[in-house]
Amino acid sequence: MTRSEFISHAALVIIFVLAGLAIFPFYWMFVTATTSDANMFAASPQLVPSLSQLGIFAQIFEEGAVKTWLANSFIIAAGTTVLTLALAIPLGYAFARFPFWGKAGVGIGLLVTQMLPEAVLVVPLFSIFSPLGLLNSYAGLILANTAFTLPVITWILKNAFDTVPVEIEEAAVLDGCTGINALVRVVLPVIMPSVAASAVIAFFHGWNEYVFALTFITNDTLKPASVGLAGFIGEISTPIQSVMAVGVVYTLPAVALYLLMQRFIVSGMAAGSVKG
Amino acid sequence: MIDRRNLMAGVAALALLGSVAAAAAEPAEISFAASMLGEPLRGPLLTALVEEFNQSQDAVHVTPVTTPFSSFGTTMFTQMGGGGGPDVIAFDQPNIYAAAEAGLLVSLDEVVDGVTLLPGNNSLIVDGVQYGVALDISNYALIYNPTLVTKVPTTFDELVAEAKAQTKDGVYGFAFRHTQAEEAGVWYDLSNYVYGNGGHWAVDGNPTINSAETIAGVTAYKTLYDANVIPKGADAATYRRMFAEGKIAMMIDNGGIPTVLKGTNPDAAIAAAPAPLPTKAIGQVMAALAINGNSKSPDAAKAFMKWFLTPETQAKVQGFLGGSTAATPIARTKEELEKAPYIEVFDSLGDVALPFMPQGLEAETPQVRNIVVEAVMRVLAGQTDVAAAMNEAQSQVEALR
Numbered sequence: 218m219t220r221s222e223f224i225s226h227a228a229l230v231i232i233f234v235l236a237g238l239a240i241f242p243f244y245w246m247f248v249t250a251t252t253s254d255a256n257m258f259a260a261s262p263q264l265v266p267s268l269s270q271l272g273i274f275a276q277i278f279e280e281g282a283v284k285t286w287l288a289n290s291f292i293i294a295a296g297t298t299v300l301t302l303a304l305a306i307p308l309g310y311a312f313a314r315f316p317f318w319g320k321a322g323v324g325i326g327l328l329v330t331q332m333l334p335e336a337v338l339v340v341p342l343f344s345i346f347s348p349l350g351l352l353n354s355y356a357g358l359i360l361a362n363t364a365f366t367l368p369v370i371t372w373i374l375k376n377a378f379d380t381v382p383v384e385i386e387e388a389a390v391l392d393g394c395t396g397i398n399a400l401v402r403v404v405l406p407v408i409m410p411s412v413a414a415s416a417v418i419a420f421f422h423g424w425n426e427y428v429f430a431l432t433f434i435t436n437d438t439l440k441p442a443s444v445g446l447a448g449f450i451g452e453i454s455t456p457i458q459s460v461m462a463v464g465v466v467y468t469l470p471a472v473a474l475y476l477l478m479q480r481f482i483v484s485g486m487a488a489g490s491v492k493g
Numbered sequence: 494m495i496d497r498r499n500l501m502a503g504v505a506a507l508a509l510l511g512s513v514a515a516a517a518a519e520p521a522e523i524s525f526a527a528s529m530l531g532e533p534l535r536g537p538l539l540t541a542l543v544e545e546f547n548q549s550q551d552a553v554h555v556t557p558v559t560t561p562f563s564s565f566g567t568t569m570f571t572q573m574g575g576g577g578g579p580d581v582i583a584f585d586q587p588n589i590y591a592a593a594e595a596g597l598l599v600s601l602d603e604v605v606d607g608v609t610l611l612p613g614n615n616s617l618i619v620d621g622v623q624y625g626v627a628l629d630i631s632n633y634a635l636i637y638n639p640t641l642v643t644k645v646p647t648t649f650d651e652l653v654a655e656a657k658a659q660t661k662d663g664v665y666g667f668a669f670r671h672t673q674a675e676e677a678g679v680w681y682d683l684s685n686y687v688y689g690n691g692g693h694w695a696v697d698g699n700p701t702i703n704s705a706e707t708i709a710g711v712t713a714y715k716t717l718y719d720a721n722v723i724p725k726g727a728d729a730a731t732y733r734r735m736f737a738e739g740k741i742a743m744m745i746d747n748g749g750i751p752t753v754l755k756g757t758n759p760d761a762a763i764a765a766a767p768a769p770l771p772t773k774a775i776g777q778v779m780a781a782l783a784i785n786g787n788s789k790s791p792d793a794a795k796a797f798m799k800w801f802l803t804p805e806t807q808a809k810v811q812g813f814l815g816g817s818t819a820a821t822p823i824a825r826t827k828e829e830l831e832k833a834p835y836i837e838v839f840d841s842l843g844d845v846a847l848p849f850m851p852q853g854l855e856a857e858t859p860q861v862r863n864i865v866v867e868a869v870m871r872v873l874a875g876q877t878d879v880a881a882a883m884n885e886a887q888s889q890v891e892a893l894r
Binding site (some may be wrong): 432435453 | 524560564572574575577749
């Protein structure tokens with residue numbers, strides 16, 4: 218075996234090990250969800266899924282609440298994604314293209330907001346949202362989530378806009394495009410991988426968010442899956458198989474979205490992070 | 494002849510009357526939050542009871558609010574701190590003190606006037622004002638599997654020996670909470686050994702964390718931990734389920750647990766006995782109903798609470814609480830005791846059971862709990878000995894005052 222073959226094989230082994238480490242928690246959730254009561258606390262743990270127990274996945278959907286939670290999560294995550302992109306694209310473009318007084322300060326100020334944990338902001342936001350009627354609403358959660366995703370997405374897109382030569386826009390304007398048309402028809406398609414990556418980041422944040430959803434939503438019909446799932450864990454009993462089954466189902470849409478977009482994400486991150 | 498001005502005034506008066514009539518017809522909307530509402534067994538029964546109240550009258554409509562147990566206290570305080578939150582809240586006992594001292598609760602003196610409450614409710618009086626009434630009161634005792642444990646331990650040494658003997662073939666002899674992640678649960682379990690050894694966390698507002706009796710209690714807790722008789726790493730929900738499946742022989746737990754175990758596995762073998770500790774003193778846990786000071790309809794909330802304290806409702810509540818009791822004295826039925834004879838053991842401990850709060854430092858319970866449990870975690874990890882850890886905790890708690 219040559220040195221390069223050895224390195225190649227070693228790299229493959231490392232990749233398999235890392236992939237195994239990444240996949241194992243998901244596999245273990247699936248195995249636990251399909252473990253019978255009798256085997257749950259057996260001396261030797263069950264290592265492979267029991268196909269006879271797959272009915273648990275039908276059971277969790279029979280109650281109806283899980284479907285509602287997932288639908289709510291999707292609405293909140295999609296709303297967060299759309300609003301974040303709608304605000305971050307012009308903001309990132311302005312940071313990349315236009316000189317204005319205090320630009321550096323505003324940019325740093327945006328990043329500083331990332332240093333505040335949600336737990337610090339939850340009480341003031343609750344006080345603001347209450348008189349505005351934004352509690353117990355998708356709009357309130359989407360706004361709160363967007364406040365957290367907007368700074369980082371703005372910076373990602375700002376870096377992506379920086380990589381697009383301004384001459385391309387100038388050529389488009391010479392050909393008759395307005396400034397906004399040049400942004401939408403010429404620049405955005407070039408940075409589409411970064412936009413896709415940003416969309417995934419915003420969607421994941423909205424999908425996984427817990428603290429705001431827990432505090433701002435008291436109406437059971439509006440609760441997202443993150444809060445619903447936590448509700449399974451009780452003071453004196455926890456239906457372990459149900460928790461794992463809902464956990465598997467809860468993870469699937471996010472994993473599917475990531476798999477769908479991963480090519481864009483990798484190239485998008487690279488495009489946004491390398492200038493010149 | 495009706496002129497235009499009179500016509501308009503008449504229309505306005507009619508509109509006002511109509512809106513008042515409509516308002517009178519609309520029931521006052523209030524919300525009720527309790528972590529019990531989310532439990533798979535007792536939750537639906539409590540929800541059904543709330544619905545029964547809604548059906549019984551037209552003036553008030555109560556909407557149950559489920560909040561995950563793990564975040565219940567912090568979520569309620571966050572919402573209340575922001576000027577909102579549910580109207581009626583079932584708090585853990587120490588939270589009543591914290592909320593009352595922050596001026597976040599409504600006095601229930603009017604609600605409990607003329608109602609005979611169990612003595613445990615006295616612990617919900619803060620500065621002479623009744624701020625809470627019990628949803629359930631649960632005393633702790635030794636819960637054991639009678640098919641595994643044939644000779645019930647009556648001393649701590651017998652308990653350790655029996656736990657060691659039972660730990661084999663995938664069965665653990667004992668179980669209790671022992672991780673920082675379950676800080677409140679560790680505090681409850683630890684307190685049982687402290688109380689059972691004659692100790693207290695505080696007396697008349699003075700911390701007694703490093704007293705000989707308290708140290709003896711913590712040492713007993715550590716002795717069981719070191720004996721390798723518990724499923725280390727298992728949380729309470731897991732090991733209770735293990736008990737229901739016959740994988741745990743004994744545990745010191747509260748009176749509400751057997752009902753949950755039976756709900757998990759109707760065939761679970763369950764018996765109870767007083768905890769085998771040097772004194773009879775043992776812990777008592779309580780969830781207490783309180784009215785949020787931010788409530789827009791405090792009178793409606795009081796009406797719900799008054800209904801909740803009626804003998805008929807209390808009998809129904811106690812009916813699904815198992816070995817726990819409701820807020821008022823409700824006699825056990827013959828059928829109830831025949832079906833679950835262990836209930837008598839829990840009921841018999843009412844006179845010796847103590848709340849899990851340092852006496853005189855009730856409002857500081859979360860801080861004291863955090864200091865003590867962190868110290869005990871260091872002891873379990875072998876980083877320090879019990880006496881040194883308790884001395885340090887004593888100093889830290891004294892610094893709080």
